[in-house]
Amino acid sequence: MCGIAGILYKGQAQGELGRDLITMLDGCQHRGPDSTGFALYHDTDGDDARRELRLRFFVGDGEQAEEAVERIRAKLDEFEAEVLDEEAEGRTQRFTVRFDGDLQAFAYAMEHAAKVASIGESLDIVKDLGGAHDVDDDYRVSAFTGTHGIGHVRLATESAVSPEAGHPFWATGFADVAIVHNGQITNYSKMRRRLEKRGFEFNTDNDSELIAVYLADKLAQGIPLQQALADSIQDLDGTFSFLVSTKDEIGYAKDNLAAKPMVMYEDDGLVAIASEEVSLNRLFPGRSLATSEPAPGTYRTWRRSI
Amino acid sequence: MATIDLAAVSVTEANRLLLQHGEAGEDVDLVNPDARHHLAVGLTHPITVRVRGSAGYFCAGLTDGPRVEVDANVGWGLADNMLRGSVVVRGNAGAIAGVAIRGAEVVVHGNLGSRAGQVMKEGWLCCAGNANFMAGYMMYGGRLVICGDSGEKVGQDMTGGTIYVGGRVQSLGTDAELAVLPAEEEQEVLAFLDRYGIAFAGRLQKIVNAGRNLRYPRSEPRVRVVPFFVGSERTDYWNAKVQEDIAVKAQIGRYRIRGYGAARPLPHLNDIAFRRDLTTVEPDPDVVAKVELATQVGGRFGATPIDLSMPVMIAPMSYGALSKSTKVALAKASALSDICDNSGEGGLIPEVRDAARRVVVQMLGGRLGWNVHVMRQADGIEIYVSQGAKPGLGGQLMAKKVTEDIARLRGIPAGIDLRSPSRHPDVLGADDLVIKVEELREATNWTKPVSVKLGAGRVRDDIKIAYKDGFDYACIDGLQGSTGAAGNEVLEYVGIPTLAAIMEALDALEEIEATGMPIMLMGGVKDGIDVAKAIALGAHGVALGTSAIIAGGCIACLQCHVGQCVVGIATQDPEHEKRYQVDTESWNIHRYLEAVRWQLATVVHAHGHASVYDLSRADLVALTPEAAEITRLEYAPEHAENALRPAVLS
Numbered sequence: 029m030c031g032i033a034g035i036l037y038k039g040q041a042q043g044e045l046g047r048d049l050i051t052m053l054d055g056c057q058h059r060g061p062d063s064t065g066f067a068l069y070h071d072t073d074g075d076d077a078r079r080e081l082r083l084r085f086f087v088g089d090g091e092q093a094e095e096a097v098e099r100i101r102a103k104l105d106e107f108e109a110e111v112l113d114e115e116a117e118g119r120t121q122r123f124t125v126r127f128d129g130d131l132q133a134f135a136y137a138m139e140h141a142a143k144v145a146s147i148g149e150s151l152d153i154v155k156d157l158g159g160a161h162d163v164d165d166d167y168r169v170s171a172f173t174g175t176h177g178i179g180h181v182r183l184a185t186e187s188a189v190s191p192e193a194g195h196p197f198w199a200t201g202f203a204d205v206a207i208v209h210n211g212q213i214t215n216y217s218k219m220r221r222r223l224e225k226r227g228f229e230f231n232t233d234n235d236s237e238l239i240a241v242y243l244a245d246k247l248a249q250g251i252p253l254q255q256a257l258a259d260s261i262q263d264l265d266g267t268f269s270f271l272v273s274t275k276d277e278i279g280y281a282k283d284n285l286a287a288k289p290m291v292m293y294e295d296d297g298l299v300a301i302a303s304e305e306v307s308l309n310r311l312f313p314g315r316s317l318a319t320s321e322p323a324p325g326t327y328r329t330w331r332r333s334i
Numbered sequence: 335m336a337t338i339d340l341a342a343v344s345v346t347e348a349n350r351l352l353l354q355h356g357e358a359g360e361d362v363d364l365v366n367p368d369a370r371h372h373l374a375v376g377l378t379h380p381i382t383v384r385v386r387g388s389a390g391y392f393c394a395g396l397t398d399g400p401r402v403e404v405d406a407n408v409g410w411g412l413a414d415n416m417l418r419g420s421v422v423v424r425g426n427a428g429a430i431a432g433v434a435i436r437g438a439e440v441v442v443h444g445n446l447g448s449r450a451g452q453v454m455k456e457g458w459l460c461c462a463g464n465a466n467f468m469a470g471y472m473m474y475g476g477r478l479v480i481c482g483d484s485g486e487k488v489g490q491d492m493t494g495g496t497i498y499v500g501g502r503v504q505s506l507g508t509d510a511e512l513a514v515l516p517a518e519e520e521q522e523v524l525a526f527l528d529r530y531g532i533a534f535a536g537r538l539q540k541i542v543n544a545g546r547n548l549r550y551p552r553s554e555p556r557v558r559v560v561p562f563f564v565g566s567e568r569t570d571y572w573n574a575k576v577q578e579d580i581a582v583k584a585q586i587g588r589y590r591i592r593g594y595g596a597a598r599p600l601p602h603l604n605d606i607a608f609r610r611d612l613t614t615v616e617p618d619p620d621v622v623a624k625v626e627l628a629t630q631v632g633g634r635f636g637a638t639p640i641d642l643s644m645p646v647m648i649a650p651m652s653y654g655a656l657s658k659s660t661k662v663a664l665a666k667a668s669a670l671s672d673i674c675d676n677s678g679e680g681g682l683i684p685e686v687r688d689a690a691r692r693v694v695v696q697m698l699g700g701r702l703g704w705n706v707h708v709m710r711q712a713d714g715i716e717i718y719v720s721q722g723a724k725p726g727l728g729g730q731l732m733a734k735k736v737t738e739d740i741a742r743l744r745g746i747p748a749g750i751d752l753r754s755p756s757r758h759p760d761v762l763g764a765d766d767l768v769i770k771v772e773e774l775r776e777a778t779n780w781t782k783p784v785s786v787k788l789g790a791g792r793v794r795d796d797i798k799i800a801y802k803d804g805f806d807y808a809c810i811d812g813l814q815g816s817t818g819a820a821g822n823e824v825l826e827y828v829g830i831p832t833l834a835a836i837m838e839a840l841d842a843l844e845e846i847e848a849t850g851m852p853i854m855l856m857g858g859v860k861d862g863i864d865v866a867k868a869i870a871l872g873a874h875g876v877a878l879g880t881s882a883i884i885a886g887g888c889i890a891c892l893q894c895h896v897g898q899c900v901v902g903i904a905t906q907d908p909e910h911e912k913r914y915q916v917d918t919e920s921w922n923i924h925r926y927l928e929a930v931r932w933q934l935a936t937v938v939h940a941h942g943h944a945s946v947y948d949l950s951r952a953d954l955v956a957l958t959p960e961a962a963e964i965t966r967l968e969y970a971p972e973h974a975e976n977a978l979r980p981a982v983l984s
Contacts (some may be wrong), residue, residue: 185798289428289429304390314366316405316406317406321426
């Protein structure tokens, strides 16, 4: 139960990504006061043969955090990942590493050291308890310039209120894929069992993580995001409006019952999507926007032209 | 012409100012709306309000009389429940535009979102562009004009009213069909379009209800009466009621509908007892004066709380399920005992408002008899989500009870088997609910308590949502709760017992460290001892439904659904209702309520407590292993003697 928002700056533009997402999420904070999260993408130069990965872990506070960080360092060492940078931020520890092995095995192993928020070349997921501005205070989200991103405000209903239960969800094991979701997947258990049988691991009991892994699996098989979204509307039961982001795309899918809201606005410079128009209007105060509401059972993607 | 700048004042402040301008008869420009929710909600004056931009959810909701113009788009629930007046939107409307309108004219120049006109009853809803999924869903009346394409499943489960489509009819919903459009009627529609400046040159197709689903093919047969206590006997397997269930199904070939609640043994308040031996308590006629029983509910967000002389309310029961005479008797009794009545579904009738000292009005998914005026007349507002007798399902009012009077009050066609919607059009999740609650508060200037009624299903999750969504208090109704009509298996097996429900609710609130949201418990509460036990467990109070109507003459024959109630309670037949003596029965109910008060006071006093809220779990034990498991009270069956023979109290 929640509110969602996403933005992509067209062309090669980088925007005030953090600030814009905070503005949009603050606009629909009434939909979810428990926690707020951001999936932020920035440009990577991508010249280096060995890829640089950004990792963020939930480590908690004090002694508990110190122990977690030790475990993470040992695990990174074990996988011969070279740590380039490391920083404590809020309840998390952020690492930049060089690693070019099997990312899925690496990611599953990291999960045993500490709860992973995200792993990616250009993705960084920041999520914690409280409102958009609370999370900004602890994680300096507003200082983040980037290319595109998605965000989420959460009202916990069935699962716990904790930072790692918040959105966005990283598609565990797949670099740079994230999702925010409003709704409820009713064939969650069946779909999860199917993916687990094929060796995928899940870090939460949240149905939104399932969507992330479901889509990332398709992408990994070379299926374009558009097609993956079309499939998701057929395969997933329930009520949903969700946004997905990859290294260079964002997209949405909406269920056939149209039970969850979504409004979008597009101009030459950007595309912005949110649960409610009030979030979009926050980006352009005092203006009447030519918005549209996606029809039930539809999907669409936008790609950065790089 | 006045101007209100929403960049400078809050929506609540803007709505207060709108009321002032309304009283002065002055038109208003709302500038910098920026798609904010609840603009012009609760306005009941015929002034023109111009929104200079986009509006959010529930624009012009719960209104009567104004003319509202929106320059750009609107969010969900445009003109929600609007009576007279009009709304014109230049851009697009989100989902459920024109929901539950009753007389208003709502015109959208762009497209309509999903489920436009859901449960609308009277008036016009029109769009120049296309409609979307399930336009006219469950509409009861009025006219829905779609100049463009209809969207899928147009007219799904419509009961009455007419839909006109100028473009493609993409697909018809269940029980909707195309009909011939007479020239005269077409001219009326074209004149309407013309009046609102919508250019339309095509041909209209007309869609109406096909009439296949309005009544059950066969009604429940008359059966010999199996009294509730026989039906709920613990011993028999093929007992009288089980046989009767089968016999009825053999006649009608479907599930059986009946009145009352679960007629099978369940863990209940009887299965816990007070640790203290109450059999030795000396009777004290003045005991009520010696302890504090009075309380309030509903002040969590600054509304005027509801005063109660004891922590007891009358449970919601509709005028429809019950006769008007019974509703009035309950209202009178509630006033005599200085507690609070409840309208139940179907609106607050003047006779009840006048007779009750305090009354809560309920809002259900069908929005039957619901509007801004009844909200303002009431002392509290309650969103019904579900009830203990049939969690997750809507009410059923069989055709015999859907008289002309009931139909007029509710805004529906007479003589149908009314199956009320099980969902609210505008509440599909906790996130929507929070916006809905705020709409109700805006319409009443934040002066009325807003509560929620929950049938006991997934209480743990539901109660957390209720807390987070900002309700003043929550009513939880267990499996033992009764109803006027529901499927037999639903009554028996859907939901969890009252005892388990209160425990889940309290555990849930503790889990999220929530404080300040009282729980009112209902579902089989039968006397003052039960009230004391419920409060000792942690409820703030209780609501009495079945026990109150039994006090007022009900014979518990389970035939409430038939509409031929022999004592004049569950009937709309004037011949049957004549048997009900309002004054006599209101005093009977009042005396019963006073007996509840006396028993409650006696238990409180016997424990040496000064206030009913000094009762606690420490005072209780469980008499059965099941009750001990549910309540986590000490299992102490030796206290059964105290419970079974409370000499003073029985």
